[in-house]
Amino acid sequence: MYLENYLIRDDRVGRSFRDALIEKAREGVPVYLVYDWVGCWATPSSYWKPLKQAGAHVRAFNRPLMGLGDPFGALQRDHRKLVVVDGSVAYVGGFCLGREWEGSPTEPPWRDTGVEIHGPAARAAARAFEAVWRSTGGQLELSEALDPPAPVGDTPVWLIEGEPGKTRVYRTIHQAAARAKRRFWITDAYFVAPRSVSEALGAAAEQGVDVRILVPAHNNWPWVGSLSRGGYRFLLKSGVRIFEWQGPMIHAKTSVVDGSWCRVGSSNLNSASLMGNWELDVGVLDQGLAGQLEGLFLADLTSSVEIVLPGRRLVSGLGVARSPMSTESLDPSGTLPERLEHQIRRLGTTRGRLTMAPLVRAGAALGESLAGDRMLGRESRTVLGTVAVLILMLGVVAGLFPTVIGWVVSVLATWFGLTTGIRAYLQARRARGEASEDAEAMKLEEKRDHT
16 A cells, blocks of 8 residues: 655544554555655654554655755655555545545535546556655565556556656646647646746647636635736737636646546646656546546636636637537536535636736735735645744844854855755766767767778
8 A cells, every 4th residue: 555645634634544544554454655744844743653653654755854965855845646555556636635625514625636547557656656765765666576457448548757857747738738739728726837838838829729727716825826827917818718716725737638638646837846846647548538527627617717818808608619520528517526516506606707907916916915914724824823933033043142143054055055066066077977978989980880
């Protein structure tokens, strides 16, 4: 049993998962769990202790001391959400383990999307987990000892393993934008796209592709929402349609192209997720699944507000025009999960129009999201309180021990300079070595040509 998740809370949902894992570990099932240190910084050590006592193997990804040799390594997080059972079934998506995803009698659950996969793709997910486990210093290759997975279907499935510097999802989005013919619909929780991604989406829209992006109107990290809105204008001018979901939070990360190819996973369309984190997504070439995701997308739009530029008219209709030759059906009625239908009924149909001007005035600045009078979300309250305590502590220490502060700054600057300098030297040395090898190879090739 493999469990890998960025965020595991010490609440009723997190504890229920922990209790289930403890039960399996006591039954003799090998249980391995990886959590991200930053994502679970507020989860107390007492949460993990019963798991370890039951025999489960638990590791934290990228603790601060693990990145002493690389100052930028602290920015690389394990943002994956993965469960693998017996190496034959895997669950991949955007779900973390916390009460937000369950909801309560007074608040709907967060909207999210995940997929269940079987067969060789599930085995690939197990190997992806084992690679992360080894990166934390452990040894794990249980999947290699299992029998080959039995055939379970003929649906093409790709496991897209995001790793720092690999940019696999980044390139996948570019390719999807280039190959889309009719529509490209994206749902993203923390959409702060790099310029090249925005340009690719804008170019597809200018070529007649129906490009739509659905993001949360009430982001649990308000400053991310402000950054996201800062990139709206370019996309809107290019013809991309942008919608803001009016529920408590939409956390899904999905893409659908032309009703045939789709992506579901943990990757958000921002630089940290696309280039710096460990992520896991599933690409599927299947009209049935793609049609379901398009139906969910259209259902989400009924509880969304479309953003338009000042002076622009709202496009009529949420669906798509069907050509006489088309056999597609994008009507989501009757195909939605009961839980989502119930949530839509609670939220109501709120679709309307909102221009950029009041939107920017309402929330473009980071300071407004932290210093206003509105009610802050859980993460914002935690961050605000933590920052306040740290600033107060820094002020007291600086006032009482200015020399200590000076020494701390000196040590940090020296460490940062040494580690980055050594890294630059090693990179240069490696480049010279590769250039020398290439030169030797060219000489050998020339000698073979002469002979």
